[in-house]
Amino acid sequence: MIVSIRRISKAALLAGVLLTAACSQSGEAPKARTEFNIGWSIYAGWMPWPYAQQAGIVKKWADKYGLKINVVQVNDYVESVNQYTAGKLDGVTVANMDALTIPAAGGKDTSAIIVGDYSNGNDGIMLKGGGDLKSLKGKQINLVELSVSHYLLARGLASAGMALNDVKTVNTADADIVGAFASPDVTAAVAWNPQLSVMKGQLGAKEVFSSANIPGEILDLLAVDTATLKANPKLGKALAGIWYETVALMKRQDAEGKAARAAMAKLAGSTPEAFDGQLATTYLYADPKAAVAATESPALVTTMTRVRDFSFSKGLFKGAASADAVGMSFPGGKTLGDPQHVTLRFDDSFMKMAAEGKL
Structure with a gap:
């Protein structure tokens, strides 16, 4: 891996x-x-x-x-x-x-x-239960804070007319992000590969924004x-x-x-x-x-x-x-x-x- x-x-x-x-x-x-x-x-x-x-x-x-x-x-x-x-x-x-x-x-x-x-897609924002970027408003989002995941989240929210203060981030180590997203209590997360590819396979999970949306x-x-x-x-x-x-x-x-x-x-x-x-x-x-x-x-x-x-x-x-x-x-x-x-x-x-x- x-x-x-x-x-x-x-x-x-x-x-x-x-x-x-x-x-x-x-x-x-x-x-x-x-x-x-x-x-x-x-x-x-x-x-x-x-x-x-x-x-x-x-x-x-x-x-x-x-x-x-x-x-x-x-x-x-x-x-x-x-x-x-x-x-x-x-x-x-x-x-x-x-x-x-x-x-x-x-x-x-x-x-x-x-x-x-x-x-060009190695980093992505994942959401469970349907919806789109705007559905993130008010949610807790698990990610590695102060990383490129945090930056990707900021860019994704901005594209939907929102800002980081519209969500609450929960600092989660990259080694723990897959397990956290599998928990019923966690409905949104940001990650990179290979963790991202595993999370995409979880039931009801959907990628709503990725680094492919902000190439370069x-x-x-x-x-x-x-x-x-x-x-x-x-x-x-x-x-x-x-x-x-x-x-x-x-x-x-x-x-x-x-x-x-x-x-x-x-x-x-x-x-x-x-x-x-x-x-x-x-x-x-x-x-x-x-x-x-x-x-x-x-x-x-x-x-x-x-x-x-x-x-x-x-x-x-x-x-x-x-x-x-x-x-x-x-x-x-x-x-x-x-x-x-x-x-x-x-x-x-x-x-x-x-x-x-x-x-």
Whole structure:
């Protein structure tokens, strides 16, 4: 079973902020290096990374640039982001909301160099007993608070002319959400796959909104420390090369593509059938040109505005006076928030090199 973990707690957030504060005051500029650690956790859209290591693709591209790249599994998603924030990892696989609220909000200058995929149905709002989104008004809704599930709920309610204060959320761990929804007392919940797929099979359950209704908003990224990247641009080239070679292989419908997906499923502790089911609701940017277009689109600025406004409203920018406190930059010189305090950068330069065959 694929454990698709995209959760965050206030405790984890504060830990990340404190770790950043501790490690960002050293004043030492990163130097040119040859060995790097990239963290990942289990999620359908991130399984190309461990497979690439297993298949020798990581070594191929690292060797090309005279590097050694260690692709390191971290069992807990939040812990992987916190380790990156603390400087124990040079890069990490991370959702756009968490890249903003953990390292960037904590002051760690971070560059999203690969926009790998977006949830296209992997996250959904479930309701029992019939009805639609408007039927959620006044209900208790079980979900992982301060996660992408919480963000999805806010977007779903807004689409029906409601707000979060029209419902009562009940914080429920991702490991407990299926059992909670099975209880007669729970009539609404928000979850992600694989839990979501199990909940859809419960008698009388209906999905009333999903991430497919907001395509491109729940993004999965590869983020790298900006200063490290500047000192070692070959790292970005190698990572882009690894990603696009691997994703091109897994998208193939021949025997080799099938074998690659089966190997990824095994690495995720899943079956090939279950893994393919997860990929069906994950929009992979296999073509670097498409990834560049998505990164340069004004829609990304709109999405990140929504994400940062939601995050600020939930207190995830600790001590900030406004949502503008954390600056973000986008291709073409566009800046969102404080231009003097940019700590999250959407950098499409390496994806462009891949698109132009210049890696």
